[in-house]
């Protein structure tokens with residue numbers, strides 16, 4: 001898995017770099033538009049990353065067999081074990097924490113780089129900037145999630161968490177309260193109050209389950225047998 005993580009991260013960074021170069025060229029081609037393109041892409045991309053983190057987390061917590069190829073061990077088991085042993089993420093290294101998100105982001109960054117006219121059209125530029133910053137948010141998601149579980153984070157991380165712009169420990173603790181069915185978003189958590197208020201995940205759980213369970217199977221109970229951890233998550 002480590003080799004996949006290393007290769008995935010290298011390819012991800014390479015194409016993010018290439019995409020960033022296209023965005024910079026686009027900003028030069030459309031002077032005067034940089035302020036709104038970057039503001040919209042920054043806010044929209046970062047909030048969209050938070051939403052996607054919550055949506056994927058919601059899927060992994062509620063649906064899918066751990067025996068599904070790739071998704072089973074990488075996502076379904078990881079998220080469910082996290083409820084049983086929330087500190088495991090703090091014992092994992094940088095590659096282990098962030099490798100999988102790089103791998104799943106590759107099709108999006110490569111697709112945008114090759115298919116979207118980022119430096120030729122204003123719409124292409126806006127989309128390219130949005131995608132770049134969205135994927136930066138996705139890349140940071142597991143890191144922010146890990147920090148929210150550190151028993152004693154360094155002061156600069158606590159200061160960042162205090163701004164509310166990245167996931168905070170008290171905020172994230174609401175998800176770690178059984179039955180683990182709320183506050184799924186783990187990039188900034190900014191989308192959590194909104195999605196809770198509109199009952200988003202409750203509304204989609206039934207219909208979505210009927211659509212995806214025939215493909216990825218039902219979520220089975222996961223038991224962690226590592227020393228110091230026990231019990232089961234749903």
Ligand SMILES: [Zn+2]
Nearest residue numbers: 057061079180
């Ligand atoms: Zn969860």
Ligand SMILES: [Zn+2]
Nearest residue numbers: 082086145172
């Ligand atoms: Zn957590």
